[in-house]
Structure formats: C-alpha cells, structure tokens
Amino acid sequence: MPSLSTVNPFLVDGNWYSGSVHNHTTASDGKNTVAELAEWYQGHGIDFIVITDHNVVADVSEASNPDITVIPGAEIAVCWDAAFGAEILCLGIEKVKRQGIHPQDVINDVLDQGGLPFLSHPHLSGVYSGLIMGLEGLMGIEIYNLFGVNAGNRGKATVHMDDLMAVGKILWGLATDDRHAIDAMKPQAWIEVKAKSNDRESILMAVKKGLYYSTTGVKIHDISITDTYVRVRCSEAQHVTFSTLPWLSAKVDADNQGLMTEAVVELNAIGSSQTIESFNQQLIEKGMQSTPKEIRPHVRIEVDDGQGRFAWSNPLPLL
Ligand SMILES: [Zn+2]
Numbered sequence: 405m406p407s408l409s410t411v412n413p414f415l416v417d418g419n420w421y422s423g424s425v426h427n428h429t430t431a432s433d434g435k436n437t438v439a440e441l442a443e444w445y446q447g448h449g450i451d452f453i454v455i456t457d458h459n460v461v462a463d464v465s466e467a468s469n470p471d472i473t474v475i476p477g478a479e480i481a482v483c484w485d486a487a488f489g490a491e492i493l494c495l496g497i498e499k500v501k502r503q504g505i506h507p508q509d510v511i512n513d514v515l516d517q518g519g520l521p522f523l524s525h526p527h528l529s530g531v532y533s534g535l536i537m538g539l540e541g542l543m544g545i546e547i548y549n550l551f552g553v554n555a556g557n558r559g560k561a562t563v564h565m566d567d568l569m570a571v572g573k574i575l576w577g578l579a580t581d582d583r584h585a586i587d588a589m590k591p592q593a594w595i596e597v598k599a600k601s602n603d604r605e606s607i608l609m610a611v612k613k614g615l616y617y618s619t620t621g622v623k624i625h626d627i628s629i630t631d632t633y634v635r636v637r638c639s640e641a642q643h644v645t646f647s648t649l650p651w652l653s654a655k656v657d658a659d660n661q662g663l664m665t666e667a668v669v670e671l672n673a674i675g676s677s678q679t680i681e682s683f684n685q686q687l688i689e690k691g692m693q694s695t696p697k698e699i700r701p702h703v704r705i706e707v708d709d710g711q712g713r714f715a716w717s718n719p720l721p722l723l
Contacts, residue, residue, distance in 0.1 A: 426580035432457035533567035544576030551582035579618035642710030
C-alpha cells in the first residue's frame, strides 16, 4: 500500500491553479490538435492541461506558454479480469512502454518514469472496489468523468473511494472532462491544485501529494480539522457530506432549502478515536468482528450546490 503523506492543501503555501487532466487530441481519437486544445483551455481560464491520448504520448514540447502549461501523459488500456475496457490515466510520462497487460504492470511502468497513475472511470469500466484494493502504487481514481456521465451515467466513483477508505486505502480523486473535442460548452470538470508555481514539476509534485480538490464548478475556500470538529467554507452550497467510515459519515443540509457557505460537524459524530473504539466494540459484541480494526480515519468532503455542481476534497486525516 502506498504510504503517501496526506496534507491539507489549505494549510500549505502556494497558489491555486486550475487544471484539466484528461484530454484526447488528433494523436488518438480526439478532434483537435494539442495547440487548439491549449488555446481553448487558456481562453477559459485553465492554467494547465494534461494530454492523455490512448496508448500514445503526444508531442507537447511546443505547446506551453506563460499562461498555460501543457503536460504530457497518456491513457493506457489494460487487461483485467471482470473489467471492461479498463484504462490507466497517466500524468507526466514520456512514453507508453506497454499496453493491454495487467494494470499493475502498467502502473509500475508509469512509476518507473516518475509519472502519476490514476484509474480512469471505474464505474464505466466495470472495475469494482475490490479489484482496485489489490493494486499497489496507484495514485488515485477518477471520481467524476464527464464522458462516463454522458455514457449511460457511469462516470461517478465516489462510492469506490469510500470503499477504499473503509479498508484504509487512501487514494486521490480526480474530476475530468475526458475531452475528445472542444465545443460550445466550457470546461466542466477539473482540479484546483495548490502549487508553488505553474510548471510541470511543481504541478505534478502537488498532485502526487494530494494538494488539490476536484470540482465541477463549486469552490472550496477552506477546510479545517481540529481535535473536536471539521469545518468547511465553500461557495454557496445546499449539502455538505463528510464521508469517513460506513455508518459514521454525516451530511449537513442548508436550512429551509436555502444555501450555506460553511458547514461544521463534531468529530465525535464522524470518527474520533473514541467513536471508532465504541463502534468496533459494538461489532465485536455482535460477532461481526473479532478484534478492533486499526484504521486511521480520514474524511472526504463533498460539497453540492443543489444545481448539479459539486466539489470533492481528497481524503484528509482526522486528528
Ligand atoms: Zn479518455
């Protein structure tokens, strides 16, 4: 299991950069060139993009300018029991070494060249949580993939994320357009990264550490975690969910169908060490568990504006 240090992006120095990290060009089945995509995203206020063509790394060497950083990558097909068209989204690689093999081998190839491997659209690919649990070195999964949402509403995977958290496997989420063409719609799903500067190395380092949140338009302004509560400040929201462990997650609703810009939950309600101890005790008494489970609880925050737009934090450790 990867031991990544979980850090709160709201507590580290840096600037916020908006990034679209799943894009196809004419190098595979996309309709536009790298340059056209870069110009289009730049016009929509996106600071960096990753080009992730199918099984090939497109040449992005001439594409960056002071206003947009273009990072090479690929989306590599893998062959996996019981999964349909599973793919690994690879950020920051120079070449596709192998494809069509077991995802663990592709993940190892990507890690060898300093890239970041994520699992593309688990729901669309029919990849259930138990399969993901067996992978080592995976950085995370796409929790929102617009292509999948449009293809039979199979683009969301926050349940996978919660399943993984419940067994102590802490991975990052990604919201992406999985864009194949520029169109009248502006960018729909992206990540907001806290990094030192807008260059390939700083951005990938921040993503590797989980210093970002995913969004389809909702902003998270701050997350603070103390030994008694978790508080989120955000753009106008109708619901805020604090996911920790099965039966311990909590949802805060705005009053009277109004909107809120702050939500707070008591740590006791969602997974303090005492809560987990007593929960374990109940499971042992019911014969559902023989010994206390040793899990360091994390919280994953989802903000919903009631109009179909969301923001999702990465899992953050509770104190
Ligand atoms: Zn794709």
